[in-house]
Amino acid sequence: MEHxxxxxxxxxxxxxxxxxxxxxxxxxxxCDNGKVSLPPLQEYPENLRLLFNADGAEGSxxxxxxxxxxxxxxxxxxxxxxxxxxxxxPYCFRLQGQIYHYASNLDADDPEERxxxxxxxxxxxxxxxxxxxxxxxxxxxxxxxxTLN
Numbered sequence: 001m002e003h004x005x006x007x008x009x010x011x012x013x014x015x016x017x018x019x020x021x022x023x024x025x026x027x028x029x030x031c032d033n034g035k036v037s038l039p040p041l042q043e044y045p046e047n048l049r050l051l052f053n054a055d056g057a058e059g060s061x062x063x064x065x066x067x068x069x070x071x072x073x074x075x076x077x078x079x080x081x082x083x084x085x086x087x088x089x090p091y092c093f094r095l096q097g098q099i100y101h102y103a104s105n106l107d108a109d110d111p112e113e114r115x116x117x118x119x120x121x122x123x124x125x126x127x128x129x130x131x132x133x134x135x136x137x138x139x140x141x142x143x144x145x146x147t148l149n
Contacts, residue, residue, distance in 0.1 A: 058141060065139050072131045072140060075117040076103040 008023045015022070017034035031037065043049075051062040062069065071077065079102060080095045106121060108114045115134075119127040131137055 058143070061139070061141055068137055068140050072134070072137050075120070076101045077116065 008025065011021045011023050013022050013024055013026070014020070015030050018031040018037070020030035022030075051059060053059065054062070078099070080099045081097045083094045083096050085092060085094050102116075104116050104118055106118060108118050114122070114130050119130055122130065132140070
């Protein structure tokens, strides 16, 4: 089977109200003709900016394991059956079935199994140690835990 190329042109048509870009033939309903206005995004912390842009092994590790780092510092877990989209293109994930979140009690039944929000009531070094000992964070660098905490 031969693939047919579909080119929509450049994304260079700008909304007169909010400045969002779209394709020439695309329908634009980004801000409902200026009725919706969002505040500008805040700059993210300097330590995160440095990690995102870092060359070398540390920057590469951070970008490759970003979902693990995010999970290590979250208050709840996100669960779903993730299916990669067919073909190639920019990174995204497709969900199938039910989406759920798991949030734990603040007091863990087993101190060795502390997760999510339970770590935020611990002393900083103990929380870092618990995060780095979790098997799902095996590829995460310990040196980032203090930076991201």
